Amino acid sequence: MGGPRKNPNRLRQANASIRDVAKRAGVSIATVSRAVNGISTVAPELAERVWSAIKEVGYVPNTQARALVSGRSRLLGLVVSEITNPFFPELVQEFENLAVEQGYEVFIGSTNYEAARTEALVRRMLQRSVDGVAIMTFGIEEELIQRLVERAFPVVFVDAGPDLPNIRVLKINYGEGIREAVQHLAALGHRRIAFVSGPLRMRSATARRDAFLAAMAELGLQVPPEHQVEGTHTMEGGIRASESLLALGELPTGIVCSNDMTAIGVLHGLYRSKSAVPQDVSVVGFDDIHLAQFMLPPLTTVQMSCKHLAAAAVQALRAGIEPDHPQAQQREWHISTQLVVRQSTAFPRGSLPALARTKPASRRGASK
Amino acid sequence: MGGPRKNPNRLRQANASIRDVAKRAGVSIATVSRAVNGISTVAPELAERVWSAIKEVGYVPNTQARALVSGRSRLLGLVVSEITNPFFPELVQEFENLAVEQGYEVFIGSTNYEAARTEALVRRMLQRSVDGVAIMTFGIEEELIQRLVERAFPVVFVDAGPDLPNIRVLKINYGEGIREAVQHLAALGHRRIAFVSGPLRMRSATARRDAFLAAMAELGLQVPPEHQVEGTHTMEGGIRASESLLALGELPTGIVCSNDMTAIGVLHGLYRSKSAVPQDVSVVGFDDIHLAQFMLPPLTTVQMSCKHLAAAAVQALRAGIEPDHPQAQQREWHISTQLVVRQSTAFPRGSLPALARTKPASRRGASK
DNA sequence: TTTGAGATTGGAAACGTTTTCCTGACTAGA
DNA sequence: TCTAGTCAGGAAAACGTTTCCAATCTCAAA
Numbered sequence: 046m047g048g049p050r051k052n053p054n055r056l057r058q059a060n061a062s063i064r065d066v067a068k069r070a071g072v073s074i075a076t077v078s079r080a081v082n083g084i085s086t087v088a089p090e091l092a093e094r095v096w097s098a099i100k101e102v103g104y105v106p107n108t109q110a111r112a113l114v115s116g117r118s119r120l121l122g123l124v125v126s127e128i129t130n131p132f133f134p135e136l137v138q139e140f141e142n143l144a145v146e147q148g149y150e151v152f153i154g155s156t157n158y159e160a161a162r163t164e165a166l167v168r169r170m171l172q173r174s175v176d177g178v179a180i181m182t183f184g185i186e187e188e189l190i191q192r193l194v195e196r197a198f199p200v201v202f203v204d205a206g207p208d209l210p211n212i213r214v215l216k217i218n219y220g221e222g223i224r225e226a227v228q229h230l231a232a233l234g235h236r237r238i239a240f241v242s243g244p245l246r247m248r249s250a251t252a253r254r255d256a257f258l259a260a261m262a263e264l265g266l267q268v269p270p271e272h273q274v275e276g277t278h279t280m281e282g283g284i285r286a287s288e289s290l291l292a293l294g295e296l297p298t299g300i301v302c303s304n305d306m307t308a309i310g311v312l313h314g315l316y317r318s319k320s321a322v323p324q325d326v327s328v329v330g331f332d333d334i335h336l337a338q339f340m341l342p343p344l345t346t347v348q349m350s351c352k353h354l355a356a357a358a359v360q361a362l363r364a365g366i367e368p369d370h371p372q373a374q375q376r377e378w379h380i381s382t383q384l385v386v387r388q389s390t391a392f393p394r395g396s397l398p399a400l401a402r403t404k405p406a407s408r409r410g411a412s413k
Numbered sequence: 414m415g416g417p418r419k420n421p422n423r424l425r426q427a428n429a430s431i432r433d434v435a436k437r438a439g440v441s442i443a444t445v446s447r448a449v450n451g452i453s454t455v456a457p458e459l460a461e462r463v464w465s466a467i468k469e470v471g472y473v474p475n476t477q478a479r480a481l482v483s484g485r486s487r488l489l490g491l492v493v494s495e496i497t498n499p500f501f502p503e504l505v506q507e508f509e510n511l512a513v514e515q516g517y518e519v520f521i522g523s524t525n526y527e528a529a530r531t532e533a534l535v536r537r538m539l540q541r542s543v544d545g546v547a548i549m550t551f552g553i554e555e556e557l558i559q560r561l562v563e564r565a566f567p568v569v570f571v572d573a574g575p576d577l578p579n580i581r582v583l584k585i586n587y588g589e590g591i592r593e594a595v596q597h598l599a600a601l602g603h604r605r606i607a608f609v610s611g612p613l614r615m616r617s618a619t620a621r622r623d624a625f626l627a628a629m630a631e632l633g634l635q636v637p638p639e640h641q642v643e644g645t646h647t648m649e650g651g652i653r654a655s656e657s658l659l660a661l662g663e664l665p666t667g668i669v670c671s672n673d674m675t676a677i678g679v680l681h682g683l684y685r686s687k688s689a690v691p692q693d694v695s696v697v698g699f700d701d702i703h704l705a706q707f708m709l710p711p712l713t714t715v716q717m718s719c720k721h722l723a724a725a726a727v728q729a730l731r732a733g734i735e736p737d738h739p740q741a742q743q744r745e746w747h748i749s750t751q752l753v754v755r756q757s758t759a760f761p762r763g764s765l766p767a768l769a770r771t772k773p774a775s776r777r778g779a780s781k
Numbered sequence: 782t783t784t785g786a787g788a789t790t791g792g793a794a795a796c797g798t799t800t801t802c803c804t805g806a807c808t809a810g811a
Numbered sequence: 812t813c814t815a816g817t818c819a820g821g822a823a824a825a826c827g828t829t830t831c832c833a834a835t836c837t838c839a840a841a
Contacts, residue, residue, distance in 0.1 A: 108540050109541075110826070113475070114828050280703075336648075455820085
């Protein structure tokens with residue numbers, strides 16, 4: 046009767062609040078808060094009372110209120126291009142595990158390569174007041190990022206973001222893995238090697254293509270324009286790419302793909318046209334998604350470690366969020382790549398089998 | 414000077430708040446709130462002033478504060494078993510698209526089939542005060558759910574949750590699709606058909622197996638125990654299952670799998686042992702993930718429409734959340750399944766080719 | 782016995798909204 | 812011109828926390 050005015054519009058009856066706990070334990074809400082957060086010293090006897098009161102009333106701290114007052118949500122935004130590309134779920138899983146271990150939650154969103162969606166997604170993340178955002182795709186309006194960076198909002202990019210100071214970047218060393226792949230094919234006797242890229246508006250796609258071209262040039266091998274096909278980083282793109290390669294007078298004997306999904310599409314396209322892999326054509330992928338080893342034949346591919354990438358992303362975000370993080374000043378994190386040889390590559394028809402014995406040294410990818 | 418006490422611990426300078434807008438527009442915060450939410454009538458001239466003030470100061474409503482006072486977060490929890498199983502990203506994507514269209518955000522989490530993780534995940538979701546949660550996996554402690562249901566918290570299960578009233582359930586009609594699959598194989602001339610199930614502690618796994626056994630029984634076909642292999646709904650499980658089937662004196666001529674990942678594993682296992690699909694063995698999957706059509710050979714599988722499943726899940730959640738939702742009283746949503754014939758099934762060696770012409774009528778899956 | 786430092790604890794402000802209640806102005810009918 | 816009725820808009824109360832500041836208490840040293 047005559048109690049405080051209640052908002053009748055709330056949906057369900059509210060949870061037990063810190064006040065209920067305080068009343069039950071016969072202490073102030075400040076003490077409950079301190080006990081819950083393990084802050085300062087609370088007399089053991091009081092703490093005990095508080096904890097049992099918490100159990101009794103089934104108290105769960107309200108994250109919204111916490112975030113409201115502390116200004117930190119302990120939420121990390123993770124923007125990926127396409128959740129249905131198996132590479133990303135693997136990344137998401139690692140990222141989520143690490144984040145939760147370290148006391149954060151993850152807000153995931155995928156952009157489907159559409160700039161408008163990316164834009165909207167980042168906005169929604171900001172509205173949910175994430176503490177920082179890792180952008181593992183392209184297509185952010187430079188101006189939005191600029192605004193974020195100006196306000197010292199932690200942003201992490203893969204490969205390269207807009208040219209702004211104070212952005213944190215995960216730099217992937219495409220060069221090493223892709224060079225290994227090209228050298229592996231060349232050692233097997235391949236000379237005509239084609240490359241199926243990702244969508245070239247993406248920096249990570251052009252970076253991979255450039256790494257390929259550089260490795261070919263190093264070996265003095267030509268790459269005519271018709272051997273550079275633009276794909277979409279999807280299986281459908283791989284099929285179309287293989288069709289356009291099959292239409293050439295002389296089929297290349299090796300095909301390097303910008304990611305594994307493309308390689309799977311290429312495998313499928315070759316299967317449709319009755320070309321045998323690796324007898325007629327060798328195929329190399331990129332990413333080393335879990336699926337790669339289960340393809341028929343198991344896919345030779347360049348491994349980019351999700352674990353390292355995710356770990357670096359979480360670290361870089363925390364470095365930006367937590368004022369006294371040991372790496373608060375670091376701006377770049379490096380991720381290495383390496384070739385994994387399986388059965389989708391072999392010496393080309395007519396080449397000497399003896400050459401096929403080349404084995405690149407197996408190294409583990411490592412970040413710093 | 415001597416203004417209100419500021420909390421110096423907050424990380425970055427705060428966003429523009431509703432108060433800044435109000436000051437700028439020369440109105441009260443109540444008016445700003447009303448203008449932003451389109452509630453009640455605000456004089457057009459004032460609304461105009463408010464909106465331009467919002468633009469000028471770059472105001473973005475703070476979701477935390479909103480949720481705190483309104484008691485609704487407009488967040489939907491989505492719990493899946495394994496984000497790395499491609500079926501789930503497809504589901505997640507559909508779910509997310511629909512949710513965002515309808516003004517909600519999604520909080521995704523995966524459990525890796527571990528009860529402890531599921532438990533912890535649901536708790537974290539509640540702490541983030543999601544408005545409702547869709548649980549697309551198993552392993553929730555019955556007691557936790559009971560507490561939720563008692564407090565009229567919207568919970569949606571797939572297949573079947575704990576036996577509680579007021580839970581909303583998406584019922585999948587495994588029977589139709591799996592019967593089609595078995596009939597398809599039988600029509601091709603198969604008699605010895607094995608089944609590789611999922612982990613049998615999952616209801617959706619036992620439901621699929623039971624549907625298979627029922628369909629076989631209908632046709633008077635025997636399923637000896639050694640033809641029922643328990644898998645794990647992963648490729649690795651599929652490989653192990655195929656190995657155990659290959660170890661039998663007489664290999665079955667058809668293998669039906671509880672999901673596509675298992676089927677891909679089986680395909681790989683058969684490839685390793687040089688058994689040809691579909692010449693030596695026919696393989697049928699379940700789910701119809703996008704990848705299925707790109708397998709070598711393209712996988713015959715039972716389609717369960719992500720789109721329908723996601724749509725039903727979002728609808729069921731909203732029915733529970735919004736008091737005057739048209740389907741607020743509905744407790745069950747039905748999802749149909751259907752066979753998609755591709756090239757991993759054919760008549761068994763020695764059977765009459767003529768029989769292979771059987772084509773099941775193609776129907777579209779539909780929910781209600 | 783008094784004093785003072787240090788350890789605990791409580792009171793209350795603040796975070797940024799939504800929403801209720803109420804006031805004041807305006808409209809229209811008599 | 813007056814009065815009743817509408818209606819727009821403002822003041823202020825919540826929502827559930829964290830944290831500052833002041834007050835109290837304990838205990839040892841002088």
